[in-house]
Amino acid sequence: MNRHALDELKQQIPLLKYLQALDWQQARPIGFGRFLGLCPLHDDHQPSFLVDPHKNLFYCYGCRRGGDVIRFAEIGSPKSSRKPANSNPRHRGQRLAV
Numbered sequence: 180m181n182r183h184a185l186d187e188l189k190q191q192i193p194l195l196k197y198l199q200a201l202d203w204q205q206a207r208p209i210g211f212g213r214f215l216g217l218c219p220l221h222d223d224h225q226p227s228f229l230v231d232p233h234k235n236l237f238y239c240y241g242c243r244r245g246g247d248v249i250r251f252a253e254i255g256s257p258k259s260s261r262k263p264a265n266s267n268p269r270h271r272g273q274r275l276a277v
């Protein structure tokens with residue numbers, strides 16, 4: 180996939196919607212339309228995951244990872260695909276159905 184196609188894809192997938200489809204809950208708004216919540220990428224106990232829906236970017240103050248929705252999918256997917264494919268069949272496919 181070339182760079183231009185990636186940019187178009189990013190604009191088509193709002194990060195906030197993508198996160199909410201993964202059951203991410205924002206803890207509180209922190210101004211300028213941004214939100215803080217628990218980080219889905221590490222074992223977070225206090226909200227350190229910042230989402231900027233306007234720039235379509237995230238940043239975690241805990242594990243210090245950030246980027247766009249594509250980057251999130253890259254970081255987030257190995258964790259969920261580590262389990263055997265049939266370990267939890269009832270949840271597979273439902274979470275991402277928006």
Ligand SMILES: [Zn+2]
Pocket residue numbers: 218219220221223228239240241242243244
């Ligand atoms: Zn984190």
